[in-house]
Amino acid sequence: MPCGLDGAIDMLSLKNSQTSSPNNSTTSRPTSKLTPKAPEGNPYYEIRAIPDKGYGCFALKDIKRGTRILTDKPLLIVPKPDYLLEDIEEAAKKLSPEELELYFSLSSSHGQDPTKWPSRVHASVQGRELQRIREQHLARISPTTSLTSIFQTNCMEMGLSAAVFPHASRINHSCNPNCNFTWNALLALETVHAIADIPAGAELTFSYCDMTKEKTLRAWELKHYGFSCDCRACAGDGGDPESFAHQSAERRFRIHELDRATKVLRGARLGEGARTPGFVNQLLELAQLHREEGDYSIRLARIYLDLALVCEIASDWKNGVECAANAVKVKRECQGADSPDYDKYEDVLRRIYLKSKAAMS
Ligand SMILES: C[S@@+](CC[C@H](N)C(=O)[O-])C[C@H]1O[C@@H](n2cnc3c(N)ncnc32)[C@H](O)[C@@H]1O
Structure with a gap:
């Protein structure tokens, strides 16, 4: 294993499964052109394109706190939280062509600037964890959408598993969100509830990170999704202690x-x-x-x-x-x-x- 003088491993010198996958046809491919829509009959929100954010979900009417806005079935389930590409590939084999098309229509945070990321991993990180870091790094900086780039942009905890939900995945992030998502194991559905009174026209948001963490830690977690947050908790305070x-x-x-x-x-x-x-x-x-x-x-x-x-x-x-x-x-x-x-x-x-x-x- 190539190792730097300071005991760090160069991430890019370790390219492997993104290119050597036995299932390359689903590993990397152009983004699908499907236009996202809210589930048929859902009275609460619609999906619209937003500059610099892809798509987002917007309230069609005033929504009271406590309203269940959405239930969503998992599209692709990986039965371990520390997933590797091979695990996603295994799960993707179970998808029909239509489901695969839907999967590849989801947002992908690939194409990121490699210089904005550490290029080395400490030599003490080995085995599965090293492979996982490397695969995710390669997916992030790759010029094309891949199974991994979509999974890491959209996956949510599902008990001890991780899964992608086709509708919930369209909800954007805020560190001061108005919605909460939870895996309901009894219903076998992801549920999304309003945690504030949401006025008609407002964007639905939930937090992709632990919203109680301080701003720089939140920013680091969100960097993995390829954006920096400009919500009211992240906006500058302009020196105003009342802000x-x-x-x-x-x-x-x-x-x-x-x-x-x-x-x-x-x-x-x-x-x-x-x-x-x-x-x-x-x-x-x-x-x-x-x-x-x-x-x-x-x-x-x-x-x-x-x-x-x-x-x-x-x-x-x-x-x-x-x-x-x-x-x-x-x-x-x-x-x-x-x-x-x-x-x-x-x-x-x-x-x-x-x-x-x-x-x-
Ligand atoms: C789970 S998807 C959310 C839905 C996505 N906007 C879409 O078009 O399907 C996550 C991606 O949405 C975008 N996104 C989510 N929240 C954002 C925010 N607050 N500001 C900018 N981009 C955001 C980022 O590109 C992120 O990688």
């Missing part, structure tokens, strides 16, 4: 501080958390920050659930019921009442409510 960008950066910084401070006491050690001074206030502040940031997601639902459980331990029934009710509401609105675990949220609310009634009698 959304400035306040958002401060909120996300504080969210990280609070996450670090509370992480060890959440989950199995919640009982200890309940006895730790300041823990409840930290969780309350965290919930407030997520709300202000518009992160009306499962993260917020879990914070409320933990608050409810801490209140239950402390026999604080009034706040317990309120927090459990918030947890159920956020969970339902961002993932749906038919989502896995929803019953668990409702059970906590019911239990604390009954205990509060018993305590009053």
Whole structure:
């Protein structure tokens, strides 16, 4: 294996499976000319071309927070998150010619400038991980669309697998999104919910990265998709401390501080958390920050659930019921009442409510 003097491996000297694939006919080919459309009968959105973004999805009417805007069946499933080209090729063999055409009509972030990317990988990175990094790099800088370039531009987590969804894939990114996507294993469908009230004409967006991370980390993750984000959380703050960008950066910084401070006491050690001074206030502040940031997601639902459980331990029934009710509401609105675990949220609310009634009698 060629290795630089500094112990780094040159990525481009290691070309392999992109060119030696046994299934080259599907590995690389021109982009399809299919025009994307919202699913037939979907009343919520239409697809339009946007300068510099390809296509995007736009609300046809006012959409209330909690609305399920879309359910989508996977088009191509790769049953491992650390996929290689050979895994995508294997999955692509199961596609009909029409499905393959649809796959190749999706967005592809190939054609990127190689000088904007590190050209070397540390020598300690070996085997499958090295091959994966190399394949993805080659797909990114290649002048043509490929199975890998489309997969890495569009794939979403599907439990322990990764999959491409033909309709959900048309939704563009924002670090301050108005939609949430979740794999619903019970329905075997990807679901997209509005996490804000969306006015008619607005673009539907969700976050491709962990939106609570700070701007430079988000920018690095988004670079893999070949764009830099200009959403209101990423826009410059113009030196104005009142601007959304400035306040958002401060909120996300504080969210990280609070996450670090509370992480060890959440989950199995919640009982200890309940006895730790300041823990409840930290969780309350965290919930407030997520709300202000518009992160009306499962993260917020879990914070409320933990608050409810801490209140239950402390026999604080009034706040317990309120927090459990918030947890159920956020969970339902961002993932749906038919989502896995929803019953668990409702059970906590019911239990604390009954205990509060018993305590009053
Ligand atoms: C999953 S696709 C989204 C749909 C895509 N626009 C299309 O035409 O099918 C991801 C690609 O869309 C574009 N994109 C998504 N969000 C964007 C944003 N906020 N700004 C610029 N381009 C964006 C990038 O080209 C990215 O690689």
